[in-house]
Amino acid sequence: MTNILYTPEEEKFAAEVICFLEASLPTDISTKVFEHLRLEKSDYMRWQSILAKKGWLAANWPLEYGGQGWTAMQTHVFDELCAIHGAPRLVPFGLRMVAPVIMRFGTEQQKKTWLPPIRNNEVWWCQGYSEPNAGSDLASLQTRAVNKGDHYVVNGQKTWTTQAQYADMMFCLVRTGTDVKKQEGISFLLIDMHSKGVTVRPIQTYDEEVTVNEVFLEDVVVPAGNRIGEQGEGWTCAKFLLGHERTVLARVGDSKRELATLKRTISQADPRGSAPWKATVSQRLALLEIELAGLEVTLLRALNSKHLAGPETSVLKIVGTQIQQDISELLLEVAGARALPFDPEWKSLSGRQHADGCFSAATIASNFLDLRKLSIFGGTNEIQRNIIAQRVLGL
Amino acid sequence: MQFEPSPEVQETLQSLDRLLERDWADLAPAEDTSLKQRWSDLANLGVLGICIPQTYGGFGLSADSSVHVSATIGRRLCHLPYISTAVCCAAAICAGATEQQKHEWLPPLAEGRHLWAIAYLEDSNEYDIFNCNTRATPKGEEWTLHGNKILVMDGVHADFFLVSARTHSSDPPDSNSSEELALFIVAKDTAGLSIRNYRTIDNRVASTLSLDGVTVKKLSRLGGSNAGHALTMALSAGCTALAGEAVGLMERLLSLTTDYLKTRKQFGQPLGKFQVMQHAAADMNVALEQMKSLSLYAAHLQDTEQAEQAAGAAKIYAGTSGRRFAKKAIQLHGGMGMVNEMPAAHYAKRLAMLDCWLGDSSYHLNRRMNCQSTT
Numbered sequence: 001m002t003n004i005l006y007t008p009e010e011e012k013f014a015a016e017v018i019c020f021l022e023a024s025l026p027t028d029i030s031t032k033v034f035e036h037l038r039l040e041k042s043d044y045m046r047w048q049s050i051l052a053k054k055g056w057l058a059a060n061w062p063l064e065y066g067g068q069g070w071t072a073m074q075t076h077v078f079d080e081l082c083a084i085h086g087a088p089r090l091v092p093f094g095l096r097m098v099a100p101v102i103m104r105f106g107t108e109q110q111k112k113t114w115l116p117p118i119r120n121n122e123v124w125w126c127q128g129y130s131e132p133n134a135g136s137d138l139a140s141l142q143t144r145a146v147n148k149g150d151h152y153v154v155n156g157q158k159t160w161t162t163q164a165q166y167a168d169m170m171f172c173l174v175r176t177g178t179d180v181k182k183q184e185g186i187s188f189l190l191i192d193m194h195s196k197g198v199t200v201r202p203i204q205t206y207d208e209e210v211t212v213n214e215v216f217l218e219d220v221v222v223p224a225g226n227r228i229g230e231q232g233e234g235w236t237c238a239k240f241l242l243g244h245e246r247t248v249l250a251r252v253g254d255s256k257r258e259l260a261t262l263k264r265t266i267s268q269a270d271p272r273g274s275a276p277w278k279a280t281v282s283q284r285l286a287l288l289e290i291e292l293a294g295l296e297v298t299l300l301r302a303l304n305s306k307h308l309a310g311p312e313t314s315v316l317k318i319v320g321t322q323i324q325q326d327i328s329e330l331l332l333e334v335a336g337a338r339a340l341p342f343d344p345e346w347k348s349l350s351g352r353q354h355a356d357g358c359f360s361a362a363t364i365a366s367n368f369l370d371l372r373k374l375s376i377f378g379g380t381n382e383i384q385r386n387i388i389a390q391r392v393l394g395l
Numbered sequence: 396m397q398f399e400p401s402p403e404v405q406e407t408l409q410s411l412d413r414l415l416e417r418d419w420a421d422l423a424p425a426e427d428t429s430l431k432q433r434w435s436d437l438a439n440l441g442v443l444g445i446c447i448p449q450t451y452g453g454f455g456l457s458a459d460s461s462v463h464v465s466a467t468i469g470r471r472l473c474h475l476p477y478i479s480t481a482v483c484c485a486a487a488i489c490a491g492a493t494e495q496q497k498h499e500w501l502p503p504l505a506e507g508r509h510l511w512a513i514a515y516l517e518d519s520n521e522y523d524i525f526n527c528n529t530r531a532t533p534k535g536e537e538w539t540l541h542g543n544k545i546l547v548m549d550g551v552h553a554d555f556f557l558v559s560a561r562t563h564s565s566d567p568p569d570s571n572s573s574e575e576l577a578l579f580i581v582a583k584d585t586a587g588l589s590i591r592n593y594r595t596i597d598n599r600v601a602s603t604l605s606l607d608g609v610t611v612k613k614l615s616r617l618g619g620s621n622a623g624h625a626l627t628m629a630l631s632a633g634c635t636a637l638a639g640e641a642v643g644l645m646e647r648l649l650s651l652t653t654d655y656l657k658t659r660k661q662f663g664q665p666l667g668k669f670q671v672m673q674h675a676a677a678d679m680n681v682a683l684e685q686m687k688s689l690s691l692y693a694a695h696l697q698d699t700e701q702a703e704q705a706a707g708a709a710k711i712y713a714g715t716s717g718r719r720f721a722k723k724a725i726q727l728h729g730g731m732g733m734v735n736e737m738p739a740a741h742y743a744k745r746l747a748m749l750d751c752w753l754g755d756s757s758y759h760l761n762r763r764m765n766c767q768s769t770t
Contacts, residue, residue: 004696004699005396007396279764282767283760286760287711289708290689290712291712293692293705293708294685294688294689295688297396297688297689297691297692300396300398301398301691304398305398312684315685319681382674384677385677385678386673386677388677388681389670389673389676389677390673393649393673393680394653395653395656395672395673395676
């Protein structure tokens, strides 16, 4: 049995997914995921093309848009198993973020233009939300889009834009009105990253990687047909999308994979593997397992209930990210001093070979450092607590 | 997996809640002779036999229904002997009794005619069921029991006790073996049994039993040789139900706390407008949702090989996060959280002490780690 919490139908579906993963997931890619190595654009593209060919890249989409009409639960089973088997996470910006917004708020023409290339893995999307002065207070964003009839002229700056360096398109929140309540002056635009006036500047993070960027927009011309929803309806789109994101951020499968790695590391740890040391780390591991078992059921409760995108899903984001961070921290502690040696080169498959032996823990610290982002992005965990306090508890 | 109670169970829970509000809210913690009369009301709702198979006069529902019953009782902070009778002892009899014993003992339990309590804790056994110094010596058609049991939950109300004892007189006892562990049904008025009742700090009543040559019939021994298993199942079911009670306690305590934060003003505004208070309350909500999930998880796995581990997980969470939750609730109430006439104080007290019943977090964590290192 794959998972004692699955129904017989889910179990059958899981068997099919596992069968596919075992046959089709390239091991050089899964090795990178298991060992916290750097994933290149080509790794994501190769894996997503394999899925597209199978018809599973956008399988959670409704049939009318070329998906398989998977339920939320099937999608979760698929995501979980992919993570456990070491598949790279699907780049969510097109598939899981802008696509549902287009389906919900877009015109027929927009659906025809934008959805097929996402489903076929032809266009890489990024998300233009945060700005230097609009982080948690997203609604105060200042990037201006001036309506010129058949097009907009956009000026401003986005930041923390994940994988913008690979992106062909960016969905973007822009200010189209200033004399209304700040949420009402926002619109949702799709911007071609190859347009004149778009500049991407990488931000190197402290793990010496580049995944996030600044995006400068200077007199960028965007066709009016690239606006999703009405002018001034952007905040509604954004909220719709954020609700989607929080259930995904529970990342139960990732935590299961990392817990398995942690268990293996503890049992292999030598010469530090003395009995009291093992007892101490095993106890912390047990507490994480219990928290994760709770999270999985909390997620299943959300997936099986009607109000999936309600404020209750903030719990999933808080607990899910906390668990992932705690596992990465315990991994770091188990590695001990062996986590110290570091060279960015060791995060590639070829470089890793040079790092074997005493440098085998080289990616553990950078993984721990990288995962601090989890409680910051997608609405910081403090913002999630605000949401719970105000919208669930009525404070 | 059952995430919500079925409409039928939901209806029962609503009736139960009305009944508790009407008849049980004033139940004194100490010996209460009126309990017996009101107990049959619960039986009439079907609550007492909810998890007992239909063959033996119950309803045969899955374990999550008893989690919901416990949560309903917890929400009203009622001191009912529900878990000891209808969960622990019912589970022990279901798991360890002979067919004849089940037919004899389960129907009157489900009908509310008999109250039961489980007596397994001893002075120095640190929750370990196999570390048992009570002795059972065979004598013709009878067994004679010698020993002491402590902290028997709801013993004051019990008509019958399930008493664990070792049937061998090997000295020193082999604490690793469960083969010789046995469970005996002992009626409260049996000669040689003395019962001392005392309050506990969470407003319950517990008992110490002294068994000084208590003689019971051969047939009073539960089943055959798998008493260790029966006792483990009984305590797992009990832990799962206690996790359910924790859900109810947390739910009510959180709403009492947010009510307080909305009304109490300082610095010219309600306390609930301060973000530091909001975040503390939000963390309590997170713990509540996780507690709900883990209680349902334990119930879902109750009839599998992972039953003990899942029940232990729920109990560990109830113990550790329950205490954290209680401390936060008291802190958010300020001094009022410690005032004896404040309901919140009593919810917090029960929640903080839940860890001590049926094996604390350290005990269950150790069990868990030992099981995992041997597999």
